[in-house]
Amino acid sequence: DAGVTQSPTHLIKTRGQHVTLRCSPISGHKSVSWYQQVLGQGPQFIFQYYEKEERGRGNFPDRFSARQFPNYSSELNVNALLLGDSALYLCASSLSGTDTYNEQFFGPGTRLTVL
């Protein structure tokens, strides 16, 4: 079975542009979370979507938005890119979005470079 897939793997943009990153969860998983990992730091939570609704949001500006589609795939959009948005963007999927334990499986990430 395929794991979590993300596209593209690498992306180079310039300041002020916008970017769309895509994630396909493991088949049967209904929850998708997005994380930003700046070089040398741990991942930081951006969003969680479950059953197409936003269930959690981290401390990120409104330039960051996301959505989840009926097939549970997800897009992360970032507008008005800044140099500081350069990072590895990780997507994680899990069976559900509730408090009961269910493991998050991470994708390989999309490396975004903003010039």
Place this chain on the structure above:
Amino acid sequence: GEDVEQSLFLSVREGDSSVINCTYTDSSSTYLYWYKQEPGAGLQLLTYIFSNMDMKQDQRLTVLLNKKDKHLSLRIADTQTGDSAIYFCAEKSGGYQKVTFGTGTKLQVIP
């Protein structure tokens, strides 16, 4: 608020035990995790512990949780060169899937 801290670097000799430490601040944490990240790769969940447990052992991995001191440790027995990676401590609280990660400990295994 949530904060997770780890030491940045650990160097051990192959065959020795490694102990990676972590402190967290959120007393309402329900699950605590150890993730492994190899260069150019995503995150791999190594093990987790529920907050009402003190210890969990899984093959070469032993997790110890001191909830009073909010201290978590990961012991890797018989450390191998393939264990060289960055290890992240993480905690989950709340009713959704937000996981707060530490800054990571880079483990270097010397042959």
